[in-house]
Amino acid sequence: xxxxxxxxxxxxxxxxxxxxxxxxxxxxxxxxxxxxxxxxxxxxxxxxxxxxxxxxxxxxxxxxxxxxxxxxxxxxxxxxxxxxxxxxxxxxxxxxxxxxxxxxxxxxxxxxxxxxxxxxxxxxxxxxxxxxxxxxxxxxxxxxxxxxxxxxxxxxxxxxxxxxxxxxxxxxxxxxxxxxxxxxxxxxxxxxxxxxxxxxxxxxxxxxxxxxxxxxxxxxxxxxxxxxxxxxxxxxxxxxxxxxxxxxxxxxxxxxxxxxxxxxxxxxxxxxxxxxxxxxxxxxxxxxxxxxxxxxxxxxxxxxxxxxxxxxxxxxxxxxxxxxxxxxxxxxxxxxxxxxxxxxxxxxxxxxxxxxxxxxxxxxxxxxxxxxxxxxxxxxxxxxxxxxxxxxxxxxxxxxxxxxxxxxxxxxxxxxxxxxxxxxxxxxxxxxxxxxxxxxxxxxxxxxxxxxxxxxxxxxxxxxxxxxxxxxxxxxxxxxxxxxxxxxxxxxxxxxxxxxxxxxxxxxxxxxxxxxxxxxxxxxxxxxxxxxxxxxxxxxxxxxxxxxxxxxxxxxxxxxxxxxxxxxxxxxxxxxxxxxxxxxxxxxxxxxxxxxxxxxxxxxxxxxxxxxxxxxxxxxxxxxxxxxxxxxxxx
Amino acid sequence: xxxxxxxxxxxxxxxxxxxxxxxxxxxxxxxxxxxxxxxxxxxxxxxxxxxxxxxxxxxxxxxxxxxxxxxxxxxxxxxxxxxxxxxxxxxxxxxxxxxxxxxxxxxxxxxxxxxxxxxxxxxxxxxxxxxxxxxxxxxxxxxxxxxxxxxxxxxxxxxxxxxxxxxxxxxxxxxxxxxxxxxxxxxxxxxxxxxxxxxxxxxxxxxxxxxxxxxxxxxxxxxxxxxxxxxxxxxxxxxxxxxxxxxxxxxxxxxxxxxxxxxxxxxxxxxxxxxxxxxxxxxxxxxxxxxxxxxxx
Numbered sequence: 011x012x013x014x015x016x017x018x019x020x021x022x023x024x025x026x027x028x029x030x031x032x033x034x035x036x037x038x039x040x041x042x043x044x045x046x047x048x049x050x051x052x053x054x055x056x057x058x059x060x061x062x063x064x065x066x067x068x069x070x071x072x073x074x075x076x077x078x079x080x081x082x083x084x085x086x087x088x089x090x091x092x093x094x095x096x097x098x099x100x101x102x103x104x105x106x107x108x109x110x111x112x113x114x115x116x117x118x119x120x121x122x123x124x125x126x127x128x129x130x131x132x133x134x135x136x137x138x139x140x141x142x143x144x145x146x147x148x149x150x151x152x153x154x155x156x157x158x159x160x161x162x163x164x165x166x167x168x169x170x171x172x173x174x175x176x177x178x179x180x181x182x183x184x185x186x187x188x189x190x191x192x193x194x195x196x197x198x199x200x201x202x203x204x205x206x207x208x209x210x211x212x213x214x215x216x217x218x219x220x221x222x223x224x225x226x227x228x229x230x231x232x233x234x235x236x237x238x239x240x241x242x243x244x245x246x247x248x249x250x251x252x253x254x255x256x257x258x259x260x261x262x263x264x265x266x267x268x269x270x271x272x273x274x275x276x277x278x279x280x281x282x283x284x285x286x287x288x289x290x291x292x293x294x295x296x297x298x299x300x301x302x303x304x305x306x307x308x309x310x311x312x313x314x315x316x317x318x319x320x321x322x323x324x325x326x327x328x329x330x331x332x333x334x335x336x337x338x339x340x341x342x343x344x345x346x347x348x349x350x351x352x353x354x355x356x357x358x359x360x361x362x363x364x365x366x367x368x369x370x371x372x373x374x375x376x377x378x379x380x381x382x383x384x385x386x387x388x389x390x391x392x393x394x395x396x397x398x399x400x401x402x403x404x405x406x407x408x409x410x411x412x413x414x415x416x417x418x419x420x421x422x423x424x425x426x427x428x429x430x431x432x433x434x435x436x437x438x439x440x441x442x443x444x445x446x447x448x449x450x451x452x453x454x455x456x457x458x459x460x461x462x463x464x465x466x467x468x469x470x471x472x473x474x475x476x477x478x479x480x481x482x483x484x485x486x487x488x489x490x491x492x493x494x495x496x497x498x499x500x501x502x503x504x505x506x507x508x509x510x511x512x513x514x515x516x517x518x519x520x521x522x523x524x525x526x527x528x529x530x531x532x533x534x535x536x537x538x539x540x541x542x543x544x545x546x547x548x549x550x551x552x553x554x555x556x557x558x559x560x561x562x563x564x565x566x567x568x569x570x571x572x573x574x575x576x577x578x579x580x581x582x583x584x585x586x587x588x589x590x591x592x593x594x595x596x597x598x599x600x601x602x603x604x605x606x607x608x609x610x611x612x613x614x615x616x617x618x619x620x621x622x623x624x625x626x627x628x629x630x631x632x633x634x635x636x637x638x639x640x641x642x643x644x645x
Numbered sequence: 646x647x648x649x650x651x652x653x654x655x656x657x658x659x660x661x662x663x664x665x666x667x668x669x670x671x672x673x674x675x676x677x678x679x680x681x682x683x684x685x686x687x688x689x690x691x692x693x694x695x696x697x698x699x700x701x702x703x704x705x706x707x708x709x710x711x712x713x714x715x716x717x718x719x720x721x722x723x724x725x726x727x728x729x730x731x732x733x734x735x736x737x738x739x740x741x742x743x744x745x746x747x748x749x750x751x752x753x754x755x756x757x758x759x760x761x762x763x764x765x766x767x768x769x770x771x772x773x774x775x776x777x778x779x780x781x782x783x784x785x786x787x788x789x790x791x792x793x794x795x796x797x798x799x800x801x802x803x804x805x806x807x808x809x810x811x812x813x814x815x816x817x818x819x820x821x822x823x824x825x826x827x828x829x830x831x832x833x834x835x836x837x838x839x840x841x842x843x844x845x846x847x848x849x850x851x852x853x854x855x856x857x858x859x860x861x862x863x864x865x866x867x868x869x870x871x872x873x874x875x876x877x878x879x880x881x882x883x884x885x886x887x888x889x890x891x892x893x894x895x896x897x898x899x900x901x902x903x904x905x906x907x908x909x910x911x912x913x914x915x916x917x918x919x920x921x922x923x924x925x926x927x928x929x930x931x932x933x934x935x936x937x938x939x940x941x942x
């Protein structure tokens with residue numbers, strides 16, 4: 011109870027004046043169910059008087075009913091929020107807790123420590139200044155301690171508290187404490203070179219070294235936990251960095267005012283400062299820093315402001331206003347670290363949305379270079395990333411963005427990945443550096459271009475993309491159509507799923523990841539063929555909407571014709587020309603489309619072909635008429 | 646930056662993010678102190694423009710009269726469009742706390758009323774003034790909280806919110822509840838009201854008022870719908886309200902705190918949490934989580 015101030019009673023105005031200007035520290039607590047993490051947080055709340063009498067009454071009742079501390083108060087019950095968690099006795103999500111002392115206000119991200127909650131821990135760590143790592147004095151540094159240290163430092167935390175808890179159970183032994191600390195220092199060298207570590211011996215349950223120096227550990231002369239939290243510098247290195255502000259909202263109340271609203275991600279700014287807007291690179295100078303409380307002479311990292319410029323620079327949401335003397339980099343290809351957060355694994359080659367700052371772009375993520383085993387910190391081979399897995403990979407965007415490496419600026423280098431179908435947030439990423447590859451490999455300028463090649467053949471190139479279930483009749487129809495086109499003197503080529511898998515794609519199987527890669531390669535080949543002026547018939551099951559969209563995007567406008575060979579599953583299965591359905595039903599073939607792997611029918615195909623009651627020749631005729639109508643065959 | 650500056654900057658960022666990315670946002674205005682702060686922040690976030698969304702109040706028809714006066718005056722002063730929604734089905738059936746009990750009344754007039762209103766105007770995002778420190782299940786709710794087309798909340802399907810990056814994408818029919826005050830505490834709210842001199846409904850300040858004891862709490866005799874046999878026991882006491890809602894469901898506390906400083910002092914020295922005065926929480930410890938899954942704000 012020493013955390014409150016007599017001024018509350020004697021002079022509330024003076025108290026409030028004093029407390030209006032507290033600083034704010036955000037920290038994360040990492041630990042597993044039985045490390046005493048919830049007990050520690052419960053005690054911090056309790057000791058800082060954040061627990062009211064009604065809560066205390068229900069806490070006392072709950073402690074007797076479901077607590078693990080006999081007749082004593084079970085502080086952990088204070089923070090185990092959701093009913094599901096209370097039943098299972100574990101913490102399953104990030105919870106945010108608040109308390110204040112006379113010196114500071116604190117926001118605690120309380121996260122579970124098991125490996126399956128890595129994503130929750132990373133989320134909590136992303137905004138924290140300090141991490142408290144809970145260690146059971148009886149057990150010492152465990153695998154999970156390494157994991158927690160790795161994740162928190164990965165996300166950029168450089169101040170760690172080693173909370174060696176349950177010292178009461180090892181007789182407050184200095185030897186035990188020193189051994190644990192030595193172990194940790196050995197290991198911490200691998201994490202980062204600029205870590206600041208404070209080890210504190212404590213007992214959350216007994217209240218040792220939490221808010222006061224305890225006699226039980228006379229050999230320890232460091233701060234107690236609260237002292238540390240109240241005095242650790244909240245060094246905001248963003249303040250000294252060059253100016254950055256992502257434009258969140260263009261502020262146009264009338265024709266005479268055009269401002270750019272955003273939260274400053276780094277540095278300071280004054281009217282008259284020269285800036286650039288990225289990615290365009292246009293220069294201007296700051297005219298005013300507008301806020302509802304009047305114009306400012308200076309603004310700095312963390313503030314939400316509105317900037318006006320002295321020139322009519324056209325800028326929109328997602329642009330970044332940066333110092334002209336020290337601008338951010340601009341690129342569309344990066345090496346990144348990704349933490350995967352979805353039950354559905356990463357599909358390399360598939361397009362995801364990437365949100366960074368106020369900008370959302372489309373990203374194609376390449377197969378990981380390697381994964382990182384978060385328990386041993388070793389590199390491990392990885393073809394994809396599963397839930398909670400961390401990997402290093404490269405990605406490319408559909409447009410260039412301004413960025414700083416994550417290790418220099420969290421807001422300018424951290425991004426999330428969003429699945430375009432489910433809208434879920436599936437990954438968290440950190441930009442390491444831009445790849446120079448794109449700028450170094452120039453397109454060969456070719457004199458005989460695609461238009462000339464097509465004209466020579468008297469046709470308009472196109473990709474006729476046949477999609478449908480196995481046995482739906484794609485290849486048969488494509489074949490019939492090619493004969494008709496050939497007879498008309500047209501230049502064509504068929505890319506057939508089975509055939510391509512014997513050569514170009516023979517290294518690929520039928521997992522979702524491989525299916526995506528299969529289509530990526532084939533669509534690139536098809537694109538080259540249209541560049542050669544050919545009418546290309548692609549006959550692939552291509553079960554996923556997203557990959558067909560990827561293929562569509564790769565082609566020139568209007569040259570992608572999606573043809574859904576719409577044969578119902580039961581009909582295709584009945585035909586079973588290759589006997590594959592029978593095998594799939596018998597479990598001899600895995601990942602068979604329509605049986606144990608999904609088929610996503612096109613929503614708006616250019617053509618939908620019904621094969622029930624129609625011959626392949628009839629279908630070919632239908633497609634031919636479509637091509638004539640659209641002018642692909644005009645001489 | 647001080648803690649209030651940091652909280653303010655974060656809230657402004659959230660408000661702008663919604664205005665930029667959502668098609669049809671609305672601010673749910675409950676007329677309480679948290680709503681007052683949220684409204685003030687909205688005015689700041691878009692200055693010199695006006696906030697690009699309307700205010701909406703789900704009126705249970707049992708709010709304190711002073712709240713309604715305050716609401717209408719404030720919206721007009723700040724130039725907001727104010728949408729007031731009343732569940733007419735509930736009115737037709739004569740639903741009220743005295744006749745139907747607090748649970749039924751809240752369910753029909755507040756929870757169902759809110760769903761009706763969101764469906765009627767097809768809002769895809771609704772700002773609310775809830776704070777994480779209010780209640781245990783709120784502590785785990787995200788700033789952006791997703792609701793299915795049926796307005797249900799699934800605590801297992803929350804989206805991670807690293808840094809200040811919010812994924813605002815939804816499917817048609819789904820909606821987002823957005824809580825710009827997530828990281829504020831009750832004390833922060835009061836300190837900010839004091840610092841920014843934000844006007845709040847006078848019911849927060851102690852004054853002599855006629856109260857009666859109903860279901861164990863003192864409630865204000867705010868109009869003649871208090872049943873006669875209860876109303877006649879009214880006594881004048883110096884009271885104030887720590888939260889504002891439906892007057893029959895909002896317990897008064899005896900107090901002489903007549904200024905902001907007095908209120909904050911009283912809050913820092915008393916030992917009961919602010920939700921204690923709300924009748925709906927008293928059922929069972931997981932009640933709020935249940936209500937939220939069903940669509941209560």
